[in-house]
Amino acid sequence: MNENDLRVQRTRSLLRQALIDLVKSQGYESISIREITQKAQVGYKTFYRHYAGKDELLQALVDEKIDDFKRILSPPSDPTASQKNTLAALVYIETHAELFLMILKSSAADQLLTAAVEVGREEGRLTFSSSQIPSPLMTHHFASSMISLFRWWLESGMAYSKEEMANYIDLLVIHTLKQLAAED
């Protein structure tokens, strides 16, 4: 299948957008392939010419965005800039809020956590190690707290500004980990 064919690009784009729209209105689980193809105005069989099933379509969307996200959350070699990173992540999340909510509500939520753990392992190796707490636990706590706080922020309708949230996240998570590291 030729990726450059305009028809291929158009069909996949329509299918992806249809999934996002449908998740917004009814969640992920209850969506059927027929619904997706109807919403996308695409033949039923055509769906299977591109994806093996609903999960694979979701996967294509997730993979596409997770790379961006990892790049943004990663430390820019300056270890004191984690607050800046947090803010950058919040900016990115806000502009892709629908997509992130979709991922968090779907079965792909674990992948986001995995990605965050990878980032956290990089960052943690530099600044967050502590003799009091095993490093895998530190990493996991950092990653899952970040995801969880992002999620809370999105689900509250972004009631606080990005700057406020970055500050809260700093107080609740980053400050804690730095302090544990400093006690060594």
Next chain:
Amino acid sequence: MNENDLRVQRTRSLLRQALIDLVKSQGYESISIREITQKAQVGYKTFYRHYAGKDELLQALVDEKIDDFKRILSPPSDPTASQKNTLAALVYIETHAELFLMILKSSAADQLLTAAVEVGREEGRLTFSSSQIPSPLMTHHFASSMISLFRWWLESGMAYSKEEMANYIDLLVIHTLKQLAAED
């Protein structure tokens, strides 16, 4: 339907256990009603005489355990005993490890979080309030961190002892919140 009839109790018990066993081996989503009834050695129609569907059976299991859990995690009026509470929660979780993993892997995971938030609201009102961070955010961070750490512990095969974990949780979560409260 008479709840005291031995046949009713036996059937429901068989169905519940079948669900737990099946989730252990293949996860929740892919299980069909027919599989459950076959595993439980119960007629297909019989399932619907007791539960409206798969989710309702899960719900029955979850409801049953969440009450216990809330009672255990709740503060025993002594606000300094949170470490003791944590340890008690870990004991309970360990003895029901399979069930908790099932809940965390299923769609009912959010309910566990909700229950923890309720507990946290009680506890937080006493000891965890801070002028620097909105109280709903404090509560959510406490609850989701606890759940997340419990989950990590279970999924790592309980590699650390309950006492170690209680100590780590104290350092990562409880200590942080208390400190924020103390800064007022």
Next chain:
DNA sequence: CGACTTAAGATACACTGTGTGTCACATTTG
């Protein structure tokens, strides 16, 4: 203990969604 009550089993059914096969058609590409 025995008659009564009622839950459970077996089977058939309509309905919905999935995934595949086929063929005519339309669009892109060279």
Next chain:
DNA sequence: CAAATGTGACACACAGTGTATCTTAAGTCG
């Protein structure tokens, strides 16, 4: 323009759900 190929529409077999009906087995209670 012509060949290549992605697309749409329709038909199909299959699996799972939830319901109806009738019979059978088991527990309950006097």
